[in-house]
Amino acid sequence: MAISATERIVNLALFLASAHRPVSATEIAASVAGYSPDQKPEAFARMFERDKEDLRRAGLVITIDRSGDAERYVFDPAETYAGEVDLTPVEAVELRAAAAAMLSDSSFPYTEDLRMAIAKVVAGAGTRMGSSSAILPSASADESPEAQAEIVAELTRAVESHKRVRFSYTGAQGRLSEREVEPWGLFARDGRWYAVAWDPAAEGERIFAVARMRDVAVNAQRPKTPDFEPPVDFDVASCMLMPFQYGPKTRDAVLHLAGPAGRRAPAITAGQGTLTSDGGACFWRVPVADETLLARWIVENGPGITVVEPASLRETLAAGLQRVAASHG
Amino acid sequence: MAEDAATRARRLLTLLPFLREQRVIPIAALAAAVGSDERAIADDLTVLSLCGGDERDPSQLVGVLVEDGVAEVFADLPALERPVRLTAVEARALVAALGALGVDPAADLVRKLTDYAATSVDPDAVATTVRTAFAQDKHAHVIAALDLAAERGLAVRIGYASWGSGEVSERTVHPYALYRWRDSWYLLAFCERTNEERTFRVDRITSTAITKTPFERPAGLKATASPLPDLDALPRATVRFASDGPDLSDREWPGATFERADDGSVTARIPYAGTAWIARRIAARLGDAEVLEPAEVREAVVATAREMLSTL
Numbered sequence: 001m002a003i004s005a006t007e008r009i010v011n012l013a014l015f016l017a018s019a020h021r022p023v024s025a026t027e028i029a030a031s032v033a034g035y036s037p038d039q040k041p042e043a044f045a046r047m048f049e050r051d052k053e054d055l056r057r058a059g060l061v062i063t064i065d066r067s068g069d070a071e072r073y074v075f076d077p078a079e080t081y082a083g084e085v086d087l088t089p090v091e092a093v094e095l096r097a098a099a100a101a102m103l104s105d106s107s108f109p110y111t112e113d114l115r116m117a118i119a120k121v122v123a124g125a126g127t128r129m130g131s132s133s134a135i136l137p138s139a140s141a142d143e144s145p146e147a148q149a150e151i152v153a154e155l156t157r158a159v160e161s162h163k164r165v166r167f168s169y170t171g172a173q174g175r176l177s178e179r180e181v182e183p184w185g186l187f188a189r190d191g192r193w194y195a196v197a198w199d200p201a202a203e204g205e206r207i208f209a210v211a212r213m214r215d216v217a218v219n220a221q222r223p224k225t226p227d228f229e230p231p232v233d234f235d236v237a238s239c240m241l242m243p244f245q246y247g248p249k250t251r252d253a254v255l256h257l258a259g260p261a262g263r264r265a266p267a268i269t270a271g272q273g274t275l276t277s278d279g280g281a282c283f284w285r286v287p288v289a290d291e292t293l294l295a296r297w298i299v300e301n302g303p304g305i306t307v308v309e310p311a312s313l314r315e316t317l318a319a320g321l322q323r324v325a326a327s328h329g
Numbered sequence: 330m331a332e333d334a335a336t337r338a339r340r341l342l343t344l345l346p347f348l349r350e351q352r353v354i355p356i357a358a359l360a361a362a363v364g365s366d367e368r369a370i371a372d373d374l375t376v377l378s379l380c381g382g383d384e385r386d387p388s389q390l391v392g393v394l395v396e397d398g399v400a401e402v403f404a405d406l407p408a409l410e411r412p413v414r415l416t417a418v419e420a421r422a423l424v425a426a427l428g429a430l431g432v433d434p435a436a437d438l439v440r441k442l443t444d445y446a447a448t449s450v451d452p453d454a455v456a457t458t459v460r461t462a463f464a465q466d467k468h469a470h471v472i473a474a475l476d477l478a479a480e481r482g483l484a485v486r487i488g489y490a491s492w493g494s495g496e497v498s499e500r501t502v503h504p505y506a507l508y509r510w511r512d513s514w515y516l517l518a519f520c521e522r523t524n525e526e527r528t529f530r531v532d533r534i535t536s537t538a539i540t541k542t543p544f545e546r547p548a549g550l551k552a553t554a555s556p557l558p559d560l561d562a563l564p565r566a567t568v569r570f571a572s573d574g575p576d577l578s579d580r581e582w583p584g585a586t587f588e589r590a591d592d593g594s595v596t597a598r599i600p601y602a603g604t605a606w607i608a609r610r611i612a613a614r615l616g617d618a619e620v621l622e623p624a625e626v627r628e629a630v631v632a633t634a635r636e637m638l639s640t641l
Contacts, residue, residue: 005334007380010341014382017408018389033384054335058342059413059447082414085445091438093473094430100476101509102426103364110422112336117419119343119363123412124445126350134479136508138554140429140461143580159458160417172575187460188429191511235457263495267532292615299613299637306640318641320615324634327619328627 008034009051013060017080022065022072059120085124095121097135104137107145107193109152142191143211151216152186152193158218159183162226165197167216169208181206182228185236196239198228207239207246242272244297247289254308255284261304268301283308291316341377342409344370348393349410354400371395382407415446421455428461429509432469462512472507474537475516479504484521484542488535493605497535498522503544507531508554515556519544528556560584563600566607567621570595570614596621604629612637 003011011032016023029035029044039047052062052073061079065072087095099118102108139145158165166180181197184205188194193210219227252273257265258281265275265282273286281304288294291310295317298305307314340363347359356374360367374395381390392404415423423442424434432438434456443452478485485504488497502518505526509515514531560583570577573595577587584600601607608629611618620627 004376006337006341006376009335009338010377010380011382011384013338013342014380014389014391014408018382031383031385033381054338057335057416057418058339059416059419060342061447079448080413081411082445085441087438087441090470090473091441093477094427094432094438094469097469097472097476097507098423098426098430098432099364101507102429105429105509108426108429110418110425113416113418113422114426115364116339116343117415117423119340119347120412120415120419121423121442121445122362123343123346123350134476134504134507136506136552136554138508138510140509140511142511156418156421156459185458185460188462189512236460237457240460260491260493260495263490264492295615296613299615299633300609302609302637303640314641317615318638321612321634321638321641323616324612324614325631325638327616328631328634 003034005034008032008047009054012048012051013055013058016055016062016073016075017060017077019075022074024070024072026070028073058116082120082124084126085121087121087125092125100135101138104135105140105145106137107139107141107149109149109156109193111149140191141188141193141211148193148210151210151213152195154216154218155183155186155195155210159185161218161223162228162230163223164219164227165216166219168214170212170214179208181208182230184230184234185239186210187236187240189240194239196236198230205239242270242286242297244288244290244293245272245286250287250289251310252285253288253291253294253310253313255286255298256306256308257282257284257304258306259304261301264301288313292320295320337373337376340365341373341380342413344373344377345391345406345409346412348391348400348402349406352402354402356395356398356400359400367398374400414448415442415450417446417450417455420446420450420452421459424455425459425461427469430469430472431462431514434460468514468531468534471531471534471537472514474539475504475507475531475534478537478539479507481539482543482546484540484544485518486536486538486540487529489529490533490535492533501540501542502527502529503546505546505550506552508552510554510556513556517552530556557583558602560600563602564623565598565600566623566626568597568599568611569619569621570597571617601626605633608633 011034015028015032025048028048035044055062059080061076063074063076065074099114102114103111141148155165164180165183168176169179170176179199181199183195183197185196186193195208195210197206197208199206262281269275269284273284276283291313294313298317307317343363347354347362356367356370360370374393377391378393383389389407391406392402394401394403420443424439427439428434443455475485484501486499486501488499490497500520500522502520504516504518506517507514516529516531518527518529520527572593573589577595577597579585582597582599586598588596599607604626607626611620611630612633620630
């Protein structure tokens with residue numbers, strides 16, 4: 001019976017891990033089921049290289065011993081095997097809930113990696129996860145969830161390997177353009193995935209909505225050589241802003257949040273700016289790029305929100321609300 | 330998409346440490362432990378039983394037999410019986426999944442898991458390049474408690490903050506289901522206080538205490554992963570927007586229909602459950618939207634605008 005590629009890769013892993021000594025390619029070809037003795041040396045070499053890379057992707061550390069005439073391969077147990085992981089009961093339940101939710105979320109881009117990770121952690125923690133019956137399959141990203149997941153998985157590879165990405169992009173005005181960018185990070189917000197990238201053509205940092213990308217292709221030239229280096233202090237969290245904060249120039253606004261808005265302040269301010277307590281209320285200082293959008297936000301999240309500064313924001317808000325009252329009065 | 334050989338081999342290798350732990354393992358338990366289904370696990374173990382390090386030595390085969398829903402290990406494992414460290418992509422997947430649950434990247438749990446990863450993995454690079462949620466949504470422990478109570482069929486005492494007033498009320502609920510929709514988590518539960526099924530936003534649950542009181546989950550419960558009410562059953566307001574824009578969509582105004590006129594204006598028919606919600610959203614347009622009917626929504630819009638004007 002022919003031996004499948006899956007069996008051959010597992011056989012190779014078991015052979016290397018049980019050898020306890022450096023082994024040559026010749027020994028591997030002769031001992032591991034799945035490599036044919038009739039195979040041409042070049043065909044064997046290609047297959048073996050691929051299998052070895054697959055094992056490295058599984059987490060096995062295989063080094064090369066070049067001390068003799070021919071290269072020999074050594075399995076490194078200290079670097080391969082994990083220690084124990086000591087989870088508290090609450091952490092174990094959190095992990096189970098995260099696994100149940102994301103393994104059934106069609107917009108989650110790392111399902112297979114998560115499955116492997118959970119299996120390794122559970123084995124190392126010596127705990128039983130059990131299955132969650134309460135978490136329903138869902139899609140955190142609600143527009144073409146599978147397509148977004150697939151593109152984000154591809155973009156993640158580019159972010160990790162620092163490779164450029166080309167894609168077609170439908171801009172806000174509906175115009176289609178071809179882009180080639182240097183992707184730095186990815187984030188999900190309100191059911192949509194976004195990519196943060198340096199756009200050399202625009203000479204600036206840009207945020208692209210993944211659902212608007214088509215024909216995404218990572219630069220396949222010299223895959224192990226990075227195309228760019230992202231800024232050393234880059235943190236994608238700094239790009240996760242509120243809608244009124246995106247723009248070339250910002251200045252600070254200060255709002256007073258009282259009553260229900262004060263009680264909800266940590267939730268509605270989404271980690272942006274600085275909250276300072278004022279008894280049961282609070283002050284919120286936040287950088288703003290578009291005052292009209294902030295005025296809209298104030299109305300949507302009120303009552304209880306008043307403008308401390310700047311005066312121009314108060315005027316924008318007052319003029320807008322007067323128009324609303326006049327047209328409906 | 331058909332699974333490739335490398336992915337399957339990777340999965341098979343993750344099963345080996347479980348076979349060391351116990352000699353007889355129910356397939357269902359193994360499937361639950363690794364987040365897979367029983368049939369896939371049984372197939373995987375069958376393939377694994379054909380694998381071994383050296384084809385000339387049958388004693389090196391993985392000695393596992395699958396029968397009647399149980400895996401029986403009848404020989405010592407040839408190698409790889411200990412769990413392998415997480416790779417960078419696996420660590421990233423875990424941190425991203427926990428992030429979506431609201432676990433902060435700086436939490437102890439994340440640190441423990443990144444410590445479990447290969448020494449070549451940079452934990453900072455994992456957290457600074459991919460984010461699935463805002464860090465301040467620290468309600469993972471609430472979701473975990475509700476999930477546990479649902480599994481055990483026990484009622485939970487919760488504190489719940491009202492959206493309008495922010496006041497916290499105590500109530501006992503029977504947790505039926507949890508789901509994530511866009512950025513938020515929701516709980517579908519029977520509320521003893523109102524004596525009806527209700528959807529609660531998890532970020533407004535301020536406390537949880539699992540009780541010892543069991544509850545019965547109703548048979549045939551139709552739980553969908555969306556917090557939206559039955560939109561067809563709601564009244565509709567007719568709203569004229571002065572100009573079109575990407576925010577005039579079903580996503581922003583669930584269940585609405587839009588009619589676009591030659592002059593660039595858009596007339597929408599928008600379902601609403603209460604006037605407060607729609608009035609606030611129309612007032613927030615700051616004058617580029619006008620409610621044509623019904624009168625109750627027009628009046629609510631004026632009241633909202635005047636109330637805010639009085640506090641400026």
